[in-house]
Amino acid sequence: MTQLMLQCLLPILIIAFGIVLSLLLIAWRRSQTLILIFTLTIFSVALLASFSLFVNLASDIQVTTLVKVDSYGLFAFMLVLIASIAVSLLSSTWLIHTTEVHDEFFILLQLVVLGAGILVISDHYAALFLGFELLSISLVGLVGYSRDSEFSVETSFKYLVLSACASSFMLLGIAFIYSYSGTLSFTDEPEILTNISNSDSSVGNVFFYRVGFLLFMVGIAFKLSLAPFHLWTPDVYQGAPTPVTLLLATVSKIAMFIVLMKFWFSQAIFVETKSSDENILFLMSIFAIASMLIGNTLALKQQNIKRLLAYSSIAHMGYLLIVLMVISPHSVELAWQSALFYLTAYVLATIAIFMTLQLTQYNHHNTELDVNDWQGMFWQNRSLALLIIVAILSLAGIPLTMGFIGKFYLLNVAVKAQQWWLISVLIIGSGIGLVYYLRIIFVLFSTAIKANNVNEKNNPKELLPLPLTLTPAMNFSVVIIIILSVLLGIFPDLLANFLVKPY
Amino acid sequence: MSITLVMCGLLFGGALAWLLEGIKPQSARWVSLLTVLVIGVYFAIALNSTAYDFSTLQLLVRVAWIPSFHIEYALALDYLSIVLISLTLFLALICVLVSWQEINDKVGFYYFNLLASIAGIVGVFTAVDMFLFFFFWEVMLLPITALIAIWGHEDRHFAAIKFFIFTQVSSLIMLVAIIAMSFIHYQQTGQLSFLYQDWLILDLPLSLTQYLMLGFFIAFAVKLPSVPVHSWLPDAHTQAPTAGSVLLAGVLLKTGAYGLIRFVLQLFPQASLNFAPVAATLGVVSILYGAKMAFAQQDLKRLVAYSSISHMGFVMLALFSFNIIAYQGAILTLVAHGLSSAALFALAGMIYSRIHSRDLNNMGGFWLNTPRMGGFALAFCAAAFGLPGLANFVAEFLSLLGAYQRYPILTIIAAFGLIGSAIYGMVLFQSVFHGKRQVKPQAINDLSARELLVFSSLLTLLIFIGLYPNSLLDFFQSENIKLVLNNTAGVTK
Amino acid sequence: MIAIPLSHILILASTLFVIGFVGVITRKNTLFILMSLEVMLNAVGVAFIGAGSAWQQADGQVMFILILTLAAAEVALGLALLIQMQRRFKSLDIDLLSKLKG
């Protein structure tokens, strides 16, 4: 364990240390503000640490066999941290209004971040497994955090049981892969290639590898809520407190996707024959196509915003899978770049929408926010409405926003890999997606009263549940997100250059 | 000569109008009127004072934009784009004027959207970096969709979504083609490039270009629109506010034709030549089908919308005839249809503002009270069915005359569109202005001075171009067009 | 020692896994679901150990230990939720938890 290695692990260590300190802090004094500030500090420090590491990182650094720190992972971790900061800020506004004990929330949050951190740098199934479970188990706690909610038990139970199921599938998959290859590391030269003299005839059967791969993907797909393992997503999204949903939608997805990419691009060497290669690619395209179509279709007529976002996230993960279709080694960098850019756009947009959701939800005093509850927001609260519009356009992949550039990257990858089927489905999916995205935007502009009751025009109160005032800080962050989304949408190189490895 | 300035000016004017809305709603109108006027004058002056020879594409700006993809901010002009931009700016003026009294709600934001879409359209007509082109192509949709969705009629959301999805899906297909082209450039030269001029010199294998051409073609055919992907248009036109319809019919459809001319035909000469029979047939089907559908409509705006489909069929047929006469006819059709359909939509808007209905059954006998409007309406209907002396006639005549050189049978079938257009033109004019007064006995006001200004300026242009089309055609007789056509003709030999 | 072929171990593990999984989807009682999950996890453990021994590495066993911890954590959470559920619904029927849908 050299000093360099320790440096590389610094962001993770900060978080881990922060958790211990937080526990001590709670023991010392239970104060929500205090723990919030502390958590934010921890995250910010970790963010700074990872940023400086990111900037100074000269090459990939293998820290033991378990983890490998590279710039992509670090960038993803920064995204995770940004999302987590957003989550902590949002949860503070929510927690004030609940009767719960708040402090553990932040501990759990930090644990989630720690899990995500381990995931994004993991280079070994064991590390992956650890990070995965750290993430899942803490999330189970968070998902059902508001005990007074009628859905808390149901949500946590669903998440717990299904997530445990999924991890079992994944573990079995890892076991199969291990039995084929003889190593648990992603990057190590597999035993199968070095130690052929193994007496066991069944060892090295490629069928094991395939089954293992499939089972492994079940676990990952569950976490990424890829169709057909998406069924839990809307229920948990809806039942969980809004900040936790944001966590689910961003942190857990980023971490899982990054680890999937790491696994994928290192496992590619396992693939011996062209036919088996196509076999697994085919499996991945099934995931991608099913997700794009099913996600968008399910969102089509959905009224509940959280469920709608759940469905739309399914579709987005489907789009994102396209980057895995890269076969030629020199396109891998493009794939990473595309994935990270797309994820950034997705995270920014998701944060924006959940932020608005949390603010308006609190204003509404109910948890079930319908699309129609945002009616006419554009005329009431322009900055917030603009935020939603930019976010939605970004999700829909319309120019002027980051989402478009993200989609442009994906299409670049797809065209390069000549995945015409995926491209067609992506186009169809985007088309379907526009229906519900535009519906949300139009609702913001709509001035008609819900029941089309024109006579009650002189009663604006019924129409407008949201003349809500934002704190300056909120306003500031709203503007920042808007500017960021549009700026990076017009000058993507500001970010893209950043993503290219400096070495 | 700065096109960027034109676009920024429009955007700035729009933003100003939006800002002023809060202070004094009325000012938004004047600000946008002034903006369009100033920009128009600037454009005219700038054109006259440049030394460029616009008979070929002149690169005006070229700045690196997204270096990682070698995407550039590159704008260029030639006569085609100049004519279309002039049309756009002129119609922008018309749009501002027709919305003068129609829009009373959120005036500032309305004008912002209007001017922003104009700016986007100007961008489309000038961008030569294909990514930039696509960028503008998409961006111009947003404000137009907003116009439909916010200030439209009863079914506006549906129409706006339909409009957006049609164009978006088709343009994504184009985006794929664009990306593929840039990769081909990469394969051939070792560098990505989205620049149109770079693409022109690529040596493309035919097997590939067929598909690439189709990618572009679909996007433009949807925008044009051509049967069978036309069906967004009637809805969008019907539901849009008047200015929106004017904008859609007058300019937006032209971007499709522009794309066909500039990109499909010139980037993929051989492929489009192979595809030409299909495209020409689509054009003919559009002509006849549009005319037939127009006849069947009860909704005034829908009728005009379908007539646009019919007219754009002429463009499609003409463009894929690879003939200089037809090519001139197509360009002239763009201008003429821009003016005449804008006028008809403005007419529909004016009628709607008077009787709050678009249903032809609720109209009739308007001549009694509104002889002036009737006179103009007659002239514009006459333009729509191609009365000689008005611009549309020369346009259609040239299109068909040229098309006949290549597709005799198709052209003869297309000529039946002339009968169809007469039928719907008559139905349109007569059911509004002839017959007994259907509804309310109270008098309907005749044209106001503002409306008179709108109509007379449109009619003057229509007549001028109709009697002296050489004023436009002279720009399109120069060598570069011959070059284009030879380019395509050369492939045949 | 007659080596048991790896494939046999994996088949055994898979069978166990399927048994556990079938338990999860057929049992209505929440407690049994948790138990079935345990079965699934242990089946994975068998597979790991078998694979580890086939490759003559310790990795499989390490993984098994990690799985054990996971199982413990999961059961702890599960039981906590079970108590909640019992309090709120006075029942352990998992099908009661189907308010969120559509």
Place this chain on the structure above:
Amino acid sequence: MTDNMLPLMTETVLAFLPFYPLISFVLLILLGKRLSWRLAASLSIAAMVLSALSSLFVISQLSVDIPVITSHLWTWFTLSLAEGANQTNQSAASININFYLDGLSAVMISVVTGVGLLIHIFAAAYMKADENFSRFMAYMNLFIVAMLILVLADNLVLLYLGWEGVGLCSFLLIGFWYQEKANVLAARKAFIVTRIGDTALAIGLFILFKELGQLTIVDITQNAQLLWVAGDDKAYWITLLLLGGAVGKSAQLPLQTWLPDAMAGPTPVSALIHAATMVTAGVYLIARMNGLFLLAPEVMNYVAWLGAATLLLAGIAALAQSDIKRVLAYSTMSQIGYMMLSLGAGAFSAGVFHLMTHAFFKALLFLTAGAIIVALHHQQSLFKMGGLLKRLPFETALFAVGLVCLMALPGSSGFFSKEAIIAQLWSSDTAGPLLWYCAIFGALLTSIYSCRLFFLAFMGESRFEQNLQPSSSKLLKFSLIALAVLSLIGGVFANIIEMSLAEVFPLDTRIVESDPYWLHSVAIATPFVGIIFSWFYFASYRSKESAASNKNTFIASSSGIATFCRQGLAFDSFYHWLLVKPYCYLAQLNRRDVFDQLLMLNAWYVGLCHDVLKSSQTGKLRWYAAAIGLATFLLLLVLSVDVISTEAS
């Protein structure tokens, strides 16, 4: 004035000739109702006078030395040609706004401006009471503009401009009283039916241009005669299409149905547009393109046959009409049939001459009928008239003059022109004896329906009980008398016209076979036969006694044949069922746009998928878990199937 100045001046006068009425039109439209009757009338008539004087002047400049006067206004547009696309090897063809005056157009402009002027004068008086008087006069002026452009055009595109322009004016004027549904429909029908012909004409132009690279009439004729021999396929198709245009405009079979309905317009309109000028545009077109038509003898033959068929059909239909204007309308059709027949027979100048005389007397007939109708409080039914001989002697006299010309009784202008036509039929290559018989039979029909009309309207007992309101306007009378004089003495123009047209039409080089000696006598005798026959056959119409006994018997016969004839041999309903109904049905059927529905089917389908998928979100945990297992199993199958197949190979 020096000699050099004169041609220039002539050209200038020619250039401005059609545009005086345009100025008047613009002024009338702009000022509208603000103009008093007097001002509006004088404005429009003054414009006509200017045009008429100009045409007199330019015609007077035509001579054997100067057979053609042209006047270049500006270049309309230029058609660039691909190299080698045609046989004439030029690079571009200019389509100019050029006026071209030769003998033929001289005849036409003199008819248009002369008769037009008289009708304008009549109309000024006739429409005085109408509140939209100035609009009416404006349309009339506009019509004259279009018509003059039509006949003066030096190229076919400009001709087409005039051609469409007159169609539009016809539409406007038929629908002038726009509040009546019948008028509106008649206007629409007129426009659309003629538009069908116009389309054929347009297609003809396309072919012409492709083959010759020319649209200027003179060049076309020259090139065509250079390049093609008689019977050429291209010439056949081109002329056939031109003929299509002509039959539309001239209300010949099979596009004749619009004309009777067009009578819904004010009577001056019927006189000017639907009798004297516009409907003869088809005749003019064929005469103008004679060089081309001569290259297609088959089409000439069709022209003749179409003319003959229309002639007979219209004659028969006229026999059964009850509306005085409709009788005249069918009569117009039938007379134009004569002209067509004549053109088809190669007797171009005879046809054109008949065009002119017909313009005179048919205008007279219509205008007089108009005067009568006004006097009868807008009663148009013949069966409600009767005995007008005594009550309206002036009108009767004029009408009788018109009818005499129509029947071509010796001495009248109609006699000269019609005899000239009939005389040339027998020995024509493209016509022949059979058509001669048709023409004779047509003449017989003409005299019979003329007599029937006369008896019903003017003789017998008066069946119109109210007081008459004959107009006493001097303008009206002046124009009527002028037309009557022209009708009577029109025959004297025969030689002038023959001369002036000699340059335009090829000389008749046929060896005149010895026609049977009785031809002439039969032709001359025919109208008298008809008169005598009618005298007895329609005796009841003219006798006062029988009418007095049963007043109500004079209703239109409702027998099948009579109805059939009255409806113009049921062409209307035939077309209605053949074309209009299916088109409307198709339009109705597909109002929702089948393509749209197909596309929206996708939307519906996605919606359905949404519902299906949504039902999978049951909220039941055990189902979710089972779904994971199921999906895994299925994916496993997918994988293993593939594995097996690869292993097998």
